[in-house]
Each structure stands twice: as C-alpha cells, then as structure tokens.
C-alpha cells in the first residue's frame with residue numbers, strides 16, 4: 831500500500847467507490863468520470879505503478895477477471911462493443927499511477943474517441959523493430 835496513492839485507498843476500501851466486484855486480489859468499480867455509461871476499472875489491491883511493474887500471475891488473474899466482467903457488462907448494459915484500455919506513463923494518458931484496466935462499453939453514436947493516425951511502414955523497418963524487441967524479451 832502506497833500512502834499517497836488514491837487507488838490503493840479505493841482498492842482497500844478506505845475510500846468508498848461504486849464497487850461491482852471484490853475479491854482478495856482485485857476491486858472492480860465504476861469510473862467516477864466515465865467515458866460512457868458503465869465504464870469500469872479493474873484495480874489490483876496490491877500497488878503496481880504500471881504494466882512494467884505487474885507480475886505475470888497477477889496479470890493472468892486480472893485478465894481472466896476482465897473476460898468475466900466484460901461478459902457481465904455486455905449482458906447488463908446491452909452495449910454494442912467494448913474497449914479494453916490500459917495506459918502506462920503520462921504520455922500514454924496515465925493519470926493515476928496505480929495499474930488499472932479500463933473496460934469501456936461502446937454504444938452506437940457515442941462520442942468516445944480512442945483513435946490514432948495509421949502511418950506507412952516498410953518491411954525493413956518492421957523487421958528491425960521485430961529484432962530489437964525480440965532480443966529484449
């Protein structure tokens with residue numbers, strides 16, 4: 831638990847939240863400033879800053895839980911689609927530095943924007959990037 835972390839406090843129940851599900855590892859709650867109706871967050875109770883910090887076992891459990899919550903959201907909210915979003919670092923839009931997964935229900939005609947401009951690439955560039963990342967695994 832990080833004393834100055836709001837999501838540690840929410841995860842541990844020290845700050846009230848609109849909680850959908852809770853177990854010993856995770857809390858699933860509604861985002862207080864939702865992108866759309868039913869925008870959920872999955873928060874580990876243990877503090878991890880970001881994806882680089884998260885251990886594989888917790889990540890596996892978290893994504894398994896995400897599949898269950900996503901199906902429940904689809905059934906309950908009758909959304910037309912759903913985005914899974916997870917931001918790491920300020921440049922990527924992370925504002926709360928405690929790992930969390932966004933589940934954002936999508937509805938026909940909603941104003942949610944999660945877009946980027948696709949760039950051209952060439953084969954040699956793609957191969958060089960593949961090699962660099964592969965070597966770093």
Ligand code: 5GP
Nearest residue numbers: 836847859860861862863917923924925926
């Ligand atoms: P990020 O931008 O870090 O990926 O997402 C942080 C999310 O946490 C935002 O969507 C924001 O609305 C939400 N959030 C920030 N503070 C609180 C809070 O106190 N309670 C809840 N339920 N959500 C919060």
Ligand code: ZN
Nearest residue numbers: 835838877928
């Ligand atoms: Zn925290």
